[in-house]
Amino acid sequence: MKEDDSNWFSKWEDDLPSPEDLMPLSQTLITPDLAIAFDIRTTHPNNHHHHEQPPPPSSHPNSGEFDSPELGGSGGGDEPARTLKRPRLVWTPQLHKRFVDAVAHLGIKNAVPKTIMQLMSVDGLTRENVASHLQKYRLYLKRMQGLSSGSGGDPATDHLFASSPVPAHFLHPGRGNSDQFLPYVPVAAQQMGRYGQIGHFGPGRNGGQFEGHPFVSRQNHHQQVIHRVGTPVVHHNVSAASYVVDDVESAAAANGRKILTLFPTAGDD
DNA sequence: AACTGAATAT
DNA sequence: AATATTCAGT
Numbered sequence: 001m002k003e004d005d006s007n008w009f010s011k012w013e014d015d016l017p018s019p020e021d022l023m024p025l026s027q028t029l030i031t032p033d034l035a036i037a038f039d040i041r042t043t044h045p046n047n048h049h050h051h052e053q054p055p056p057p058s059s060h061p062n063s064g065e066f067d068s069p070e071l072g073g074s075g076g077g078d079e080p081a082r083t084l085k086r087p088r089l090v091w092t093p094q095l096h097k098r099f100v101d102a103v104a105h106l107g108i109k110n111a112v113p114k115t116i117m118q119l120m121s122v123d124g125l126t127r128e129n130v131a132s133h134l135q136k137y138r139l140y141l142k143r144m145q146g147l148s149s150g151s152g153g154d155p156a157t158d159h160l161f162a163s164s165p166v167p168a169h170f171l172h173p174g175r176g177n178s179d180q181f182l183p184y185v186p187v188a189a190q191q192m193g194r195y196g197q198i199g200h201f202g203p204g205r206n207g208g209q210f211e212g213h214p215f216v217s218r219q220n221h222h223q224q225v226i227h228r229v230g231t232p233v234v235h236h237n238v239s240a241a242s243y244v245v246d247d248v249e250s251a252a253a254a255n256g257r258k259i260l261t262l263f264p265t266a267g268d269d
Numbered sequence: 270a271a272c273t274g275a276a277t278a279t
Numbered sequence: 280a281a282t283a284t285t286c287a288g289t
Contacts, residue, residue: 088282112273127272132282135274160281 089129093163098122099133104167137161145171 091099102119103111113131120130140161 085283091281114272128283131273132284135276136281138274 086124089125091133091160093160095122096133096160097164099130099137100164100167103134103137104170108170141166141170 098120099116102116106115106119111134113127113134116134117125117127117130140158144166
């Protein structure tokens, strides 16, 4: 602590950004889409019932529709979308189910994040999302192998993972049935642009276990019944019936497959 | 250069 | 604890 200090100090002060350069905290940091996803009204503090979030910009399968319509109003309209973090993904039982199904139908060998993600074809799902989940899922599987003692059951079983049956072959790596009968990997090819309808985000500590519903799959927007009560409601619903994805993106061993019907996740809850 | 999987961070 | 992000090894 000598007199030098005063030197750098003044300099430092000089370099400070002017107040105008600082973004007002109150300004919307949220893109319209995100705001909607969050059920936030940035302008109107009006009543907050939420009934449903009918995706307004419903992507018409055929229409030229794009998802990052920033541009235009530069004056008052701000779009710091670039810098925005997407909300934490919440793996609902439904989502996890899809995940497990995808892995099961891919075979452990092909079940790598990218492929899984593609097969799931959930809008907004990123490869990292899947990778993260996959990592944890593998740990879960390992743990399970060790503890096959079913004594008493599994009370505090990993909540999420327990919600969906683990395909047997998952537990025996290196067995005759290690992979599914899929010589080709006709994954659905579809680029999800930005976040479309990300369903949930961490509400912090919530008493309810799963109250959320998952994302919506790409096509086939069916309506979701949301039970919004204070009880741990396990809802169900999500598009029923298998849907098809068209077009194939070469993938590993590009075959002539054009139409792929997804797994019979019909057993969804 | 793109992916993966493990470690590490929030 | 759950999810994200970083990191090193292909």
